[in-house]
Amino acid sequence: MKGVYSYSMDNSLRILKEHDIRPTQQRLEVHLILLKQAKHLTAEEIYEKVKVKMPAISPATVYTILDLFKQKHVVNEIRIQFDKSCFEARIDPHHHFLCKHCRNIFDINIKPCPALETRTIEGNLIEELQGYFYGTCRKCLEKNDDKPV
Amino acid sequence: MKGVYSYSMDNSLRILKEHDIRPTQQRLEVHLILLKQAKHLTAEEIYEKVKVKMPAISPATVYTILDLFKQKHVVNEIRIQFDKSCFEARIDPHHHFLCKHCRNIFDINIKPCPALETRTIEGNLIEELQGYFYGTCRKCLEKNDDKPV
DNA sequence: TTAGTATCAATAATCATTCTTACCTAAAAA
């Protein structure tokens, strides 16, 4: 993660161009937000952030842009929460953890993960994978906060 | 899988009792359907099947029952499809594959999977996990059916 | 029996996401 992404509009511009995405203002803004945050944001959260700079934008536009970004592989969509999607600029396959207590979502590194290292399983071609872990995060364990929200 | 489940109402009755679930007709019926199918069924599909025997039942009841079953760990819910959940009677942790072409969902066995063998990762306590794989299944590869639906 | 509790069906409500439509913009063509 460190240094892989830098947070300038120039960078977003370059990345969009590299992926054959016409860089409109709205698309640049959405992409920059994801780059800057380096977090997992819902469409709603992204919409709220874009609206600060572009008050006229609509949620549907954000959804459309995220959909395009997904197809062009400039964002990763995760469905670790049942009721809504999150998006992130990190696109290399990696797993996620959702804490039942604090509801935080963060990346998980499984040391040698066979799932991440193979292209096929039992003859089936893997084009995408998602690993979701649910439980109690380290911080909440320390707080002895055992009951889920 | 072979022989682990048998498909009688007696078996459903026993399993519900073992999990402190009062065995109503509706609950037994939903459970039996999942046992018999040994597949991944949506709430809608389960509802349609229950309705054959119990025409008065409503979708909300099926959702309520599935929710109870989840809490009591007699079913496993998988969210490999973005728009709806599937349920299965198999409750030991295992991964799933969704084929983009034929839309089939099936179990995947990762030989030694560290994720399935550990209770904590980086200090975080894992209480549940889901591994979702997306791509082209063996059968569709054989058919040389390369384009997703 | 009777009060208290749990379950259920039906309906309405929720709410993230998608669809539809009309307008707008920017570049290509003339």
Added chain:
DNA sequence: TTTTTAGGTAAGAATGATTATTGATACTAA
């Protein structure tokens, strides 16, 4: 420059799976 064209966007309606609510019924324990 003017016209054409394609694509992008905003707004609001529609979708559809799931959840909440509610009133009725069935079970349970004393």
